[in-house]
Amino acid sequence: MPDFTPEIILSKIKRGEKVDRADLRGINLAKAALEGASFRRCDFEGANLEGTKLARANLKSANLREAFLTGADLREVNLDNADLEGANLERAILTGANLSRANLEGANLLGANLVGARLSHAQLDLANLGGADLTGAQLTHADLVETYLGGAKLEKADLTNANVSSSNIEEANFTDAILQDTRFCEAQGRGVRFTRASLLRADMSKATLTDSDFTGTDARRVNFSNTKLSGAKLTGAKLFGISPTTDVPENLKVEWIDMSVEGDGSKRVLAADVVNVLIGKGAATATGGGPRANVRYFGRGDVLRNASLQFDEGACVEIESLFEHCTIALGQGTELIVGTEGVLSGCQITGAGNITINGKFIERDSPGITGASQLIVSAGGSLVGAVQQAAEWTRFAFEPGCTLRMKIMQSKSERSGRPQ
C-alpha cells in the first residue's frame, strides 16, 4: 500500500509541502496537476502517471521502474539519477529535463520530446527512442547500446564519448551533432543523416551506413573498418586519418572530399580517388591526398637502417616500415605520419614538422624529437623518448589509449620564457 492516497498527495502539493522519500508504488495519479512538486527519492514503481503534469517537479533519485508516464508533461523536470528502467514514456514531454545518470534501460520513449534534455551518463541501452526528438540534447557518455533510434531527431545533440554500438539508427538525423569519440560499432542504419556533424575519432567499425549522408561531415580519424558505406553522400567530408574499410563502397555520391590535417578544405581529393581513400589504397588515407608529387610512402616490410633523410617544406611522409637508427630532418610544416604499422626505433627527428605517431617511436639519443610544430600520439601509438619543444610552443595532442614514456623539454633558446 502506498504511504499516501492520491487525495492526500494532491492536498499536500496544494499546500506546498514536499513528498520526499515516500512509498508511492502503484499509485494512480493519472492527469494530476503536480507541477513543481518535490518527490525526491520517492518510490513510484509501477505507478500510473499517464498524462500527469509534472513540469519542473523534482524527482531526483526517484524510483520510476515500470511506471506508466505516457504523454506526461515532464518539462524541465529533475530526474537526475532516477531509475526509469522499463518505464513507458511514450510521447512524454521532457524538454529541458535533467536525466543525467538516469537509468532508462529498456524504457519506451517512442515519439517523446526530449529537446534540450540533459542525458549525460544516462543508461539508455535497449530503450526505444524511435521518432523521439532529441534536438540539442546532451548525451555525453550516455550508454545507447542496442537502442532503437529509428527516425530520431538528434540535430545539434552532443553525443561525445557516447556508446551507440549495435543500435538501430535508420533514418536518424544527426545533422550538426557532436559525435566525437562516439562508438557506432555494428550500428545498423540506412539513410542516416550526419550532415556537418563532427565525428572526430568516432568508431564506426562494422556499422552499416548505406545511403547515409556525410555531406560536410568532419570524419577525421574515424574508424571505418568493415563499415558499409555504399550509396553514401560524401561531398565535402573531412576524412584525414581514417581507418579504411574493407567493404568496397559502391554508388557513392561525391564530388570531392577533404584530406587536410586541419580539415580546412585545403587538400581536396576528387570523386575518382575517393573509393581508394575509403579502402586505404596507397598513401592517400593518411597523407591527405594533396599534391601526389610531395607524398613519400614507406610501405610495410621495408627496413631502413642508419639512414639520414631530409624532407622539405610541404612534403607528406607516411611510414609503415621499420626505421632503425635513422635521422629524419623535417622542413617547416612537413607532415610526418608514423602509420599504425610503422616503427621508428633508435631514431631522431628534427625540424618544425607536424608529427603524428600512430605506431611506435623510440629514441636513441635524447632528445629524440626536436623542434616539432605539432606532435600527435594517437590511441594505440607509443612514444619513448624526450621531446624538445620548438622555439614557438609545440602543439601537443595525446589520445586516450596512447602509451608514453616521455620527457617534454623546453626549447634551448626560449627557456627563460617558459613556465617554471
Place this chain on the structure above:
Amino acid sequence: MSESKVVAMASGAGPQGSIGGGGAAAASQKQTLVEEGTKFKGSLSSSCPIVVRGRIEGDVEAPSLTVSGSGAVHGKVKVGEMRSQGELAGEFDADIVQLSGTVKDNTVIRAKSLEVKLTPPTGKMQVIFGEVQLDVGELNATKPNADDAKNEGGKKNKGGGRPDSVAPPEGGGE
C-alpha cells in the same frame, strides 16, 4: 597569505560547512570545493570529488580532481580521475587524465590514460608544457620490437594497466 578556506558543497546546493561530507551515500552527491581566492596549504584527503578554483599546495588524495582555469595544484596528487584546465606542478598519479592549461617545470604525470586535445595553429594553446615527464599506459607496450613492422604490422597496446611504479589511488569512490 590569506586564511585558508575549504568548503564542501552538495552539488547544486549551498555550502555544508565541513570538509568532505559524511557517509558513503552523501559522498556521491557532494564535492569538496576550494573556491577562487582561497589558498590551501597541507594535505587534503577526501572521499568526495575535489574541485579546485583556488590554489592547493600539498598532497591531495581523492576519487577525482577537477582544476578549473583559475585553479592551481602544486604537490603530490593521487586520484582516480583528473581534469585540469588550470596550473599543475608536482607529481600526479591518476587513472584517467584530461589535460589543458599549464603544466609547470619538474612535473611528473603518471596515468593509465591521458587526453590532450589539439588546437588549431591559430588558436590558443590547449596546454603549455614546461619540463615535464609523462608516464602513460602499459610499460611493456613501449619496448621496441623490430618484428612488429616486418611480420605482424606493429600490434598496438590499447592502454591497459597502470605503470608498475604507481600504487592504485586510495580513498573512497564516488
